Amino acid sequence: MGKIMLEVKDLKTKYITRFHEDVYSVDGVSLTIEEGKSLGIAGESGCGKSTLALSLMGYYFAPLHYVSGDIIVDGRNISGMNPDDVRKNILGNEIAYIPQAAMNALNPTQKIIRFIEDVIHAHDKSMSKKDIYDMAKERFAILGLPEDVLQKHAVELSGGMKQRTVIAISTILSPKVLIADEPSSALDVTSQKMVIKMMRDLMEKGYIKSMIFITHELPLLYNVTDDIMVMYAGRIVEKASAKDMVFDPLHPYSKGLMGSIIVPEEGVRDHKLTAIPGTPPNLKHPPEGCRFADRCKYATPTCKAMDPQTIELPNGRMYSCLMSERKLREVYANE
Ligand SMILES: Nc1ncnc2c1ncn2[C@@H]1O[C@H](COP(=O)(O)OP(=O)(O)O)[C@@H](O)[C@H]1O
Numbered sequence: 562m563g564k565i566m567l568e569v570k571d572l573k574t575k576y577i578t579r580f581h582e583d584v585y586s587v588d589g590v591s592l593t594i595e596e597g598k599s600l601g602i603a604g605e606s607g608c609g610k611s612t613l614a615l616s617l618m619g620y621y622f623a624p625l626h627y628v629s630g631d632i633i634v635d636g637r638n639i640s641g642m643n644p645d646d647v648r649k650n651i652l653g654n655e656i657a658y659i660p661q662a663a664m665n666a667l668n669p670t671q672k673i674i675r676f677i678e679d680v681i682h683a684h685d686k687s688m689s690k691k692d693i694y695d696m697a698k699e700r701f702a703i704l705g706l707p708e709d710v711l712q713k714h715a716v717e718l719s720g721g722m723k724q725r726t727v728i729a730i731s732t733i734l735s736p737k738v739l740i741a742d743e744p745s746s747a748l749d750v751t752s753q754k755m756v757i758k759m760m761r762d763l764m765e766k767g768y769i770k771s772m773i774f775i776t777h778e779l780p781l782l783y784n785v786t787d788d789i790m791v792m793y794a795g796r797i798v799e800k801a802s803a804k805d806m807v808f809d810p811l812h813p814y815s816k817g818l819m820g821s822i823i824v825p826e827e828g829v830r831d832h833k834l835t836a837i838p839g840t841p842p843n844l845k846h847p848p849e850g851c852r853f854a855d856r857c858k859y860a861t862p863t864c865k866a867m868d869p870q871t872i873e874l875p876n877g878r879m880y881s882c883l884m885s886e887r888k889l890r891e892v893y894a895n896e
């Protein structure tokens with residue numbers, strides 16, 4: 562087993578709305594990522610993926626609040642740390658975070674090199690502009706980005722180039738964990754492929770030591786990540802290797818997310834999402850028992866009354882459902 566870069570134990574966080582209501586968007590999430598590994602997180606819109614990404618940084622501001630649990634980055638527990646320390650000592654160099662739609666948030670009138678100076682100076686005021694430029698130039702070249710981008714403004718870049726630039730800026734300090742929230746979702750297919758290639762390059766070249774890739778498109782993760790977790794209503798319902806999750810999903814929700822069109826020789830092609838009837842529950846009032854039960858065609862009255870057990874299989878695969886692996890395989894085989 563490799564060195565553990567990120568370990569999260571039973572993390573719970575919540576939003577407190579203007580009307581003082583609690584929204585339990587991350588409700589007991591645990592995960593582990595080893596050095597050199599990438600983890601995908603998939604789930605429909607509203608399942609809590611972005612909230613999980615924010616929560617993992619240990620940097621909380623209203624309306625999001627930490628409730629309980631541990632976040633351990635390369636052996637250091639950051640969950641009780643004060644926000645100033647997290648900002649100064651963790652963000653950027655230990656954990657880098659690329660928020661959803663990050664490319665649209667770049668100040669359009671600032672030169673790209675200035676963003677890089679900001680990231681570096683937040684941690685190391687002593688580095689000269691010349692050294693920063695040289696470092697950025699080298700990193701951009703290795704990642705296949707043209708050097709002249711450094712002197713451009715965000716507004717001058719195409720969507721795909723802007724997104725790759727954002728990723729290069731965010732990872733300039735070679736963080737231990739990169740958390741990328743839907744980094745390719747807003748892009749055309751060609752740009753999407755380039756972004757994914759760049760994320761893989763960052764891992765292979767050791768500029769990031771581990772990665773979390775979040776998307777609502779489960780099949781996309783097959784080519785990007787080692788393991789995949791599926792999130793539903795603030796909880797993880799299944800964790801498996803990318804291959805098992807994509808070709809042999811066990812939890813009925815993962816199975817629904819995978820859709821039906823799979824061409825094994827070519828990986829996943831034409832991945833249409835099978836519409837799962839209904840919508841995720843409102844997290845202000847999550848249902849009793851299995852949160853997916855209302856939408857699950859196999860649910861029994863027990864599912865709505867009892868929390869599902871989490872079953873861990875010998876190969877480390879895990880899923881939360883009242884049905885045994887054998888029973889699940891049996892019902893799928895009979896469809
Ligand atoms: N600022 C907020 N205040 C209250 N609730 C929020 C806020 N942001 C998100 N939520 C709720 O948290 C849940 C998870 O949202 P989010 O993490 O954005 O999901 P995802 O990224 O999977 O689409 C949703 O039910 C959403 O309504």
Ligand SMILES: [Mg+2]
Binds near residue numbers: 610612661
């Ligand atoms: Mg999101």
